[in-house]
Amino acid sequence: MDLTLNGRRVSATPAGDATLLDLLRDSLGLTGTKRVCDGGACGACTVHLDGRPVYSCLTLAHGCDGHEVRTIEGLGSAIAPHPLQEAFAAEDAAQCGFCTPGQLMAAASLLASNANPTDAEIVAAMSGNLCRCGTYPKIVRAVRRASAVLRSETV
């Protein structure tokens, strides 16, 4: 199978029952996407499939054949961060940081479809992503901050 991963064509031969999460972490070595519940309950493994957020632990790898996948590694890096990553750092929206990649991919998806979300829209879009350290208040602030930055960039 072939897929476009973070903008590059990638070939892979996953097992028939491998999930996209297995493929990313175990075959391709992209460990930014985290495995927490492995059952669609926590959102830590959120990635984009053709621009839409999916739980990669519930997505079969072979179903991604010919499709486009974007992970946290494709969003930005510590050296060249996406405005959302910069906003999470500025607002201290990552404590242990383990849920953070999933939070960021959920937030990126929200801002792609809604450039200026209300707090209620942020809550609705991101309630599928659990955090145990308690960064939720700062996540909302970070998404607001990134939204403002991205809108000012597009003007």
Add this chain to the structure above:
Amino acid sequence: MNDNSVHRKNTKGGGAAEGSSTPTRFVTTTVEVEGRTETRVVEMPAFALEPWGADAALTHVGARARRVDALVKAAGRPGYTTDIRRPHQVHASIVRAHVARGRVVSVDTTAALALPGVLDVLLAADAPARTKLFSSEITYYGQPLAAVCAESVEIAERAAALIVVQVEKLRHSSTVAQAIAPDAEPVRPGLANNLLFKEPRTNARGDVTAGLAAADVTITREVRTPCVLHTALEPHSAVAEWDGDHLTVWESTQGIFRVRDNLAKNLGVPLTNVRVICEAMGGGFGAKNYAAAHTYIAALFAKRLGRAVSCVVDRAGEQVDTGNRPSSVQRLTIGATKDGRLTAIDLVAEVPLGIGGWEGGPGEIYHELYACPNVRTHETFAFVNSAAMAAFRAPGHAEGAVGLEMGMNALAEALKMDPLELRRRNIATHDQKKNRPYTGNRLSECYDEGARRFGWSAWGNADSRRVPGKPHLRRGVGVAAQIWSTGGGPPSYATVRLNSDGSADVLAGSQDLGTGTRTILAQVAAEALGHKLESVRAIIGDTGATPYAGNSWGSMTVASLTPAVRMAAVDARNALLDAASGLLNAPKDLLDTRDGRVIVRDTDRSMSFGEVTTKLGNVMIQGHGSRGPNPQDAGIVTTGAQFAEVEVDIETGVVRVLKIVAVHDAGRIVNPTLAESQLEGGIIQGLGFALFEERVLDTRMGLPLNVGLHDYKIPTLADIPLIDGHFLDGADVQANHVGARGIAEPAIVPTAPAIAGAVADALGVAVLELPLTPWRVLAALKHQTGKSR
């Protein structure tokens, strides 16, 4: 702050090598860890430092510095154990018991070993006895019975399912009542009975009977708190790799040195041959303090196979076998005079510990939080056939506060007194357990500031409980307080070294659980060096590279480590000034440091640290620091108050928390942003404890029923109220010379009782069992309606 001349009481130089040590070099001190007092030997620091007072002019300490690894975390790459990929790494999976109590009759690994990709199986006979792996006596559901190693996680998990374990079931005890019944069998081999210390534990001061007789008003309540699970998002995990007889283990842990010590002792390897690394970890909350089954499994397979082995506990294993906050039943009686002075507190409590545990129970806070001459707590800690408890963020106090504070609310109601006023009248002005003063207890100011921020006085009348146009909703408010020993203590060491370009490294054997240890240590070192924060890096989480530090538990890290780091930085700065004095042709006492430059006071002459160190070539400037003893004549506590506003739907029973105001006194705050993050984290975990979280155990079968994150509910973004977290300004100069105390655990203690109080205020009836689920709320309302008819 002039730290130029340090007076050395002791030197670690030639004198000691010749065998003559200063008589006062080693002293004993006491350290409070998770509510327990430990006596420890401590080496006196080589020199003393003046405390940074509350009004000290500090640049980096107290600043809202950004978390140093924030962007690395936002990029998903800080180096978690579960992300470690060593060359030729293979994977282990654990076979677990599916009965609460029993005996292993046989283990058949034939089918598992025949599966392509399976490399090895580990059984009880293969493990050193000290690791206690794979006992044939099953004492709880989820107990490891065997392990299998394979080329991939998927193959290992499939193979684990193919291992056939025949078990003879035995009668189990899941509850305290079952465990202490006359015909109960020992829940694990070797127990005389099923009680911790063989009998209930009673602590008392004064005369409770006389105190209750002297009371004008007494109340009695029975309050229940649930068993809750730590639920760190990164599971327990280890990657082990041997190089000859040297073992390196990457472990998601709160204590790299303790894991090293556990591994060395239980595998029979010298300490120097074991290196434990934790570059980053995805949360612990008290559950990751030791090497555990997964650690030994990884190390043993790695030795047998000669390959790097990872063992990551899966989510079901994480939720059933890595610790919990045990449930409690608290039957309490409080007596008071009619003006609201407490005369007696009496508690009878039951705690099912699980198959192991300790006495960090709900009783302790009953002795500490309020001034009361007569207090008795009688706690029955029973071993039962479920997973062992583990310290979970303020163990004992978080659940004890629920009972005590609901009791105080009931007392306020009986006295027709404002619950806040009742609390103000009973502030503990000294450490009543040990009859000594506190270094500080500003709880009264916390009440004042919290009430002001919350608008407590506006909630006087019943009309404020109604929501206009929404007759099915009721609002209510509650208040609760907190006390927790947070002094930290020795031993903790740090080294600060200046590199040849003038940049600085801080080395300390601590770890960053997500609290911000790296950032805090860099801030303190930059402050004491007079350096730029971005030029200072903290190197932690590696026993092979750093001097010793203790576990990050008991809210101890900042108060234990920052004095050692400050001292190491002062020591390094002192050496730097010795070198700079000649280069700048100025006496040392005219030199100062600022923003990474050595300056000659009242002149325009200066050199950057890098210019000095470059001239020194490879002469390395290093400073060493250690944590001195605690003051022996004073208790060191963080106190605080939290206020909650809730909205309850009396038709559905659903509780929503609208607002939490928290004000705490933790001495000096090294970084307000990180401190607020800790506070919000504790409050949100406390909210989960109040409203959602409960491990459900089927007592007939002894099986946990909600092991996944679908069924074990932790708070999500939609549950979060407005949170206003605040710390009083100040510094605890008696506690240590940085002036800081701990904050992580205090944050969780008052949240659940404040919410429970607010729900009782909204409904006019208290719900006495947590979590405050819709059915419990509706049942309490129904019971109240029945009574009023």
